[in-house]
Amino acid sequence: MDITFKQVDYTYQADSPMATLGLRDINLHFKSGTYNAIIGQTGSGKSTLLQHLNALLIPTKGEVVIGQQVVTPQTKNKELYDLRRKVGLVFQFPESQLFEETVLKDVAFAPKNFGKSVAEADEIARRALRLVGIAPELEDKMPFDLSGGQMRRVAIAGVLAMEPEVLVLDEPTAGLDPVGREEMMTLFAKIQSERNLTVILVTHQMDDVVRYAEQVVVMEQGRVLKTGQPQEIFADIPWLHQHNLELPSTGRLVQQLQQQGFQFSQVPLTVPELLAQLTPQLKQVVTYE
Numbered sequence: 001m002d003i004t005f006k007q008v009d010y011t012y013q014a015d016s017p018m019a020t021l022g023l024r025d026i027n028l029h030f031k032s033g034t035y036n037a038i039i040g041q042t043g044s045g046k047s048t049l050l051q052h053l054n055a056l057l058i059p060t061k062g063e064v065v066i067g068q069q070v071v072t073p074q075t076k077n078k079e080l081y082d083l084r085r086k087v088g089l090v091f092q093f094p095e096s097q098l099f100e101e102t103v104l105k106d107v108a109f110a111p112k113n114f115g116k117s118v119a120e121a122d123e124i125a126r127r128a129l130r131l132v133g134i135a136p137e138l139e140d141k142m143p144f145d146l147s148g149g150q151m152r153r154v155a156i157a158g159v160l161a162m163e164p165e166v167l168v169l170d171e172p173t174a175g176l177d178p179v180g181r182e183e184m185m186t187l188f189a190k191i192q193s194e195r196n197l198t199v200i201l202v203t204h205q206m207d208d209v210v211r212y213a214e215q216v217v218v219m220e221q222g223r224v225l226k227t228g229q230p231q232e233i234f235a236d237i238p239w240l241h242q243h244n245l246e247l248p249s250t251g252r253l254v255q256q257l258q259q260q261g262f263q264f265s266q267v268p269l270t271v272p273e274l275l276a277q278l279t280p281q282l283k284q285v286v287t288y289e
Ligand SMILES: Nc1ncnc2c1ncn2[C@@H]1O[C@H](COP(=O)(O)OP(=O)(O)OP(=O)(O)O)[C@@H](O)[C@H]1O
Pocket: 012, 013, 020, 021, 022, 040, 041, 042, 043, 044, 045, 046, 047, 048, 049
């Protein structure tokens, strides 16, 4: 599903003395089936923007077009039922929202709620559980008897069981160890390609942005500062510093190598790119010595 923001403002507590502008003049396009990342400092508006993707918040000015659905300040809640089914939102620490007495019931809750029979909903739930790597023998356990990583997978299966076309991920690997993070990110990439989903990921992990995102959106103070491919966003190290944005790990290494006199025509974003530029220079050093 294509998603377009047209001149969107969002004001918290509009028409009150406490009014705070959360988003200002957002113009953005997320192409159907692509993997997008949103980055920016704390308070830059990332979560506010995400909540517009399934109309948890609706713009106070402008419009958001999600597939066929146009959401404007006048849109009524009852018009948004279909949209909410098509856009799955994985919040930070989604496991905190598990509530049913068994794993299977928890995952089957959404499809039942959206009108499927019990048998159909259970079948959809089992498919989603297999996709996230939860074995059949865990289906009858209480969610809270599982490990933290398994609970998170169950919560994600609950979102996938809605069979969404768009998957919105708000720091989905927060609190996981490096192995758990890697597994989770690989899982999202697999789901995206298998189900041809549009993915929109908010993260502070720049290595994940470089590895997975086709488009990166940089936010600052409620505005979009820049959009582009990772190569365009991470090419300018002084610009990243100026806006307090982290570098991917290769970027940090490149900085140290530059201080030692090594030169890079463009900032390498992956280890193979780094090696391709570094190896000839290392050979020269060895030759001179
Ligand atoms: N419920 C709220 N009421 C009033 N202001 C809010 C509310 N939620 C967020 N804001 C304000 O809106 C702005 C954008 O906040 P938002 O949470 O979208 O940023 P963020 O980039 O997601 O931050 P973080 O990385 O910490 O999650 C901030 O100035 C914030 O203080």
